[in-house]
Amino acid sequence: MDREAEYVVEVAARHEIADRVIELRLRPLDGDLPSWRPGAHIDLIVTSRVTRQYSLCGDPDDNGMYTIAVLREPGGGRGGSSYIHNMVHAGYRLRIRGPRNTFALVDAERYLFIAGGIGITPLLPMIRAASARDTHWSLMYGGRTCASMAYLAELGDLSAHGAVEVCPQDRTGPLDVEKVLAAQPAGTQVYCCGPESLLAAVEQYGATCLSESLHVERFAAPPPDPSAWFDEEFEVDCVKAGVSVRVPPGTSILQALDRVGVHAAASCMEGICGICETVVLEGIPEHRDHVLTPRERVDGNRMMLCCSRARTPRLALDL
Template identity: 40%
Template sequence: MTELTLIVREAIAETPLVKAIVLGSADGAPLPPAAPGAHVRVALPEGGDRPYSLVDHPDHRDGGTWVLGVRLEDPSAGGSRFMHGLAPGDRVTTSAPQNNFPLHEDARPALLIAGGIGITPILSMAAALARAGRDFRLHYAGRARGQLAFLAPLARICGDRLACHYDDEPETRLDVGKALAEAPADAVVYVCGPEGMIEAVKAAAAGMGIAPERVRSELFTKAPAAGADDTAFEVELRSTGQVVTVAPGESIIDALEAAGVDVLYDCRRGDCGICQCDVIEGVPDHRDVILSDAEKASGKVMQICVSRAKSSRLVLDL
């Protein structure tokens, strides 16, 4: 993975819980370009990393800086606490931009729906659509006034195409069904935020006959915690016959990498689909949020970053 060493230029409090972190290269050179929906992974001091979407902020479009939006989680698993502690002059290591949530390139309109910190990739989509003169509408929901980040740049980007919703104000609360019904019939729907919001949008869209491929989502959450009843199981690789034991509390990816197997993955939360593989034998214990109920019931594919096994052995097409 390409690694970049960047310097914090600014750390701005957008709300009491959200900070905008502005990063620049150590030598002032331009940073790699990023398409709407892209993210970078930021290395943590104690090991591991966390993904953060790149925000296409109107004040930082010279190519020399990136903007990240980070919500302080309670309790924090380490990532948001580290990011909120950053100050100008601090150095961080990031990956190059990656994109599992791309914006469609054809002329169809877009319906953008964001909840909380899920605004970060959605803002970049709105900026790209506005620059291209394409049709879109953005619904941004939060718990209360004062808790929605990046409202100033959003107003500049969207104008009257932005609608803000507050959970504690019934008259402004987001009505998912109404938002979908008012969108153009061929609109592509993008939703990012809490799992409950994403599932509500998917369910409402399905009830209205909107094709699943027109509803695209990205979930902001950490990987599911290990269950108290998790037990060890074996994974057999069909290509080589190698058998690897996955311990309780250990992911399939971690077990495979420890055994020297090169595995393709990204989010490690079960929402990007990069690590999906075919199941030849055995019964998966699905813990992702990307597969449909029908796909889970079929038992033919699984996301090996978070899912486990109900059977003693899985045979995977790896």
């Protein structure tokens, strides 16, 4: 797998759009940026050691500008958001990779969008697309307060095409996802992005009635459950490279491959960005990512190298 191309962009504009949320508009220094569709995200290479994924929330038809929104995480998070808020202003140059899309909008007759806080960003282009196609859609949007919730004005305009329910927690309490999911007609495609507590609730309540039409995107991996893991040594055959390597416990497939000179593209190292997705030719993966759907996991013909392992003694990969 080849490493993704990188692009240098310049911050054309920076705006504060909600409490602790800034919007950055990024333009290329030369030519156009790659095209993208709703649900796509980019890697923002903040520093030599810090890379973060941000959803594109602008116009997919504008190859001359990318738009992202960045929440300043409480306590500084993992360092990326604080740096961006403190250091990145108009004229600042950054490197990006992508875009890639592990959260694509499928064709449907009706959609339910559920957003928590900054999770509105990947859903906003989807809502615009559904509105443009005159497709039935509704949005449940939660946040701490109205002041902390980005893009409320635009969503108010879009409400002429669909139903928008704004639920600031200080007024309405937590989102009642069980109630809203239970009320969805068959065939509704559900898209959800937000904090882990929201995603876990949506996955729990949607597991029975909406499992085939539920799509979630995470900004960070949830805490692992080691009791459910297979963590024995196994062998990986790289069919194209003609190389085999043993992967011991505590070592990722990516790390093992790197030791024998087989380099695969990777970014998040948590199984959430999808860049290290690889075709499985033989063997059964032990999936630990948060990208593949339940059906894709059962099919077992793709896996994420940064976090997943093997249920069989050997995996043959298309590398």
